Each structure stands twice: as C-alpha cells, then as structure tokens.
Amino acid sequence: MLGPTRDHRIYAPVMKDSLIAGISGAADFEVTADMSPPHLAPRIVLSTPSMIQLMEQTSLQAMTEHLDGDETTVGTHVCVSHVAAAGGGDTVTIRFELAEVVKRRLKFNVSAHLGDTVLSEGTHERAVIKTS
Numbered sequence: 001m002l003g004p005t006r007d008h009r010i011y012a013p014v015m016k017d018s019l020i021a022g023i024s025g026a027a028d029f030e031v032t033a034d035m036s037p038p039h040l041a042p043r044i045v046l047s048t049p050s051m052i053q054l055m056e057q058t059s060l061q062a063m064t065e066h067l068d069g070d071e072t073t074v075g076t077h078v079c080v081s082h083v084a085a086a087g088g089g090d091t092v093t094i095r096f097e098l099a100e101v102v103k104r105r106l107k108f109n110v111s112a113h114l115g116d117t118v119l120s121e122g123t124h125e126r127a128v129i130k131t132s
Contacts, residue, residue, distance in 0.1 A: 015104065015128060019066040024097040027058045031090045044088025046119070051092070052078055055110045055124055058094045063106065063126070073106065073126040080122030086114045096124075104128040 035050035036043070056075050063073050086092050093113045100107040105127055112120040 015071075016066050016068065019063070019098075019101060019106075019128075021098055021101055023062065023066070024095070025058070025062050026093050026095045027054075027061075029054050029092050029094065031086050031088050031092060033088065036088065046086040046090075046092060048082045051082060051112050051120055052080065054092070054094050055080065055096070055112065055120075056126075059096050059106075059108050059110065059124055059126060062096065063098075063128075067128065070130055070132040071128055072131055073128050075124065076105070076127050077125040078122070080110065080120050080124070082120050084114065084117050084119045086112075086119055090114055092119065099123075 031044065031046045033044050035046050037045070037047045055078070060073055060075075067073070091114075095111045095113065097109045098106060099109050105125060108124045108126070110120075110122060110124045111118060
C-alpha cells in the first residue's frame with residue numbers, strides 16, 4: 001500500500017453551476033419547550049444548541065435545490081454569538097447568506113433575529129459530500 005487514499009465521495013470536484021456565493025434566505029421558527037435547556041424549567045427559552053441547529057437546518061435545506069440527487073451537505077464549523085434571549089412562543093427568524101464557495105466547502109454568514117433584535121450572528125461552514 002502506498003499510503004492513505006482519499007474518499008472519492010468527499011473530494012469529487014463537479015457541482016451544479018447554481019451553487020454560487022450570494023444565495024440567501026430566511027426561515028421562521030417558533031420557540032418550543034423542546035428547544036429550551038432543561039435546567040431552566042419551567043421557563044422556556046431558546047438554547048444555544050437549538051439555535052445553532054436551526055441555523056444548520058436552514059442552510060442545509062436551502063442548498064438542496066443546488067445539489068445533485070446523490071449529494072448532501074454536512075456541517076464542519078460553527079462560530080456564532082448568542083447575545084439576546086427568545087422565549088417560548090416567540091418567532092425567531094434565521095437568516096443566511098452563502099458568502100463563499102471553495103471547491104466543495106460552503107461558508108455562510110448566519111444570524112438569528114427576534115423582530116428587530118439580533119439574537120445571534122456569525123459564520124457556519126458546510127461541506128458537500130456524495131451520499132452514494
């Protein structure tokens with residue numbers, strides 16, 4: 001054996017032409033009890049892990065139309081703040097913009113808002129992989 005080999009599912013170079021920087025969007029989510037840290041019960045607030053999950057979910061779903069049927073994306077890095085709270089029943093808006101595409105790596109600017117209040121902002125990175 002000559003050394004480690006790279007998995008072709010991760011390093012395949014061809015992607016759709018529509019997967020370009022500048023794609024943006026937003027999604028609204030209601031804060032529910034399952035998004036709250038258990039140690040704060042009975043108070044319901046959006047936890048940092050739940051907020052990050054919403055950012056990842058929104059970015060993943062938005063990229064689906066720009067991927068081939070045997071491709072998906074996986075999260076590789078998150079760097080966000082969490083500077084304000086959202087309570088149970090509040091509607092949180094997750095915004096994203098695909099800022100950079102380098103080979104099969106995607107870098108997003110992401111933010112979370114409660115009306116005009118910024119709850120979070122930062123970056124999220126994903127990698128395009130083959131599922132077959």
